[in-house]
Amino acid sequence: MRQLRSVVTAALTLMLLQSALTGCSQDEAKAVPELPERLCWDLFSSKDLLPFLAVGEEADIRSRPFALAEGPDTANCSLDIDGIPQFSANAALREFEDEIDWTTYEKASPTPINVGSRGIVWHNGAVSYFTCVPSNAASTPGQYIELTLHTYDEPGNPEPRKALPALLKQFVAFAQRELNCD
Structure with missing residues (x-):
């Protein structure tokens, strides 16, 4: 016994x-996987992105150089955790201001924000644009830079909507500096 x-x-x-x-x-x-101190063209602090990131084991950061050439062009950066998109930053060069179309975001009930020439934010994204080189005539191209940030949170999470305007302001200042826009 x-x-x-x-x-x-x-x-x-x-x-x-x-x-x-x-x-x-x-x-x-x-926990969120270990990240470099700065992401996406050394623009964003990884600490600033932590509120939108999921826990996981492996982070994958992909980025095209931040250079926008003549004509329609884009630069982008994305962060995935365990193969699932978590954050993206995109810059697009538009030749005409009327090429900037945000109607696809209307379903997300965006709120206007004072960033760039115009901006909006919704539950998991924000977009703004600014004029780098204005068009001289209706048929003459200019340089209009559209900047978009996306997180991949559920609509009920208020954190991205609070944090994205400040990140978008950083993005606008960075793009203006990098592209030599006044």
Whole structure:
């Protein structure tokens, strides 16, 4: 009987220890993967992006150089965690101001924000544009820079809507400086 009690006690101790260790390893997996200090053309601090990022094991950052050539062109940067999109920053060069069309965002109930020439923010994104080189005539192209940020949060999460206007202001200032716009 005494041996049976010792075996049961040892088995219970082993199960409790295994359960505690499993709990620790699960807690470790519940964190955002390690990120570089700055992301997307060294523009955004990874700390500023943490509120929108999911937990996971592996981060993948993809970026095209921030250079917009003549004619329609884009530059983009994206951050995925475990293969799932989490954050993206996109810049697009438009030749005419009327090429900037935000009707697709109307379903998201955007709010106007004072960023660039005009801007809007919605539950998981923000967009703005500014004029780099104005068009001299209706048929003469100019340079209108459209900047978009997306997070991939659920509509009920208020954090992106609060944080995105400040990030978009950073993005506008960066793009104006990098593209030598006044």
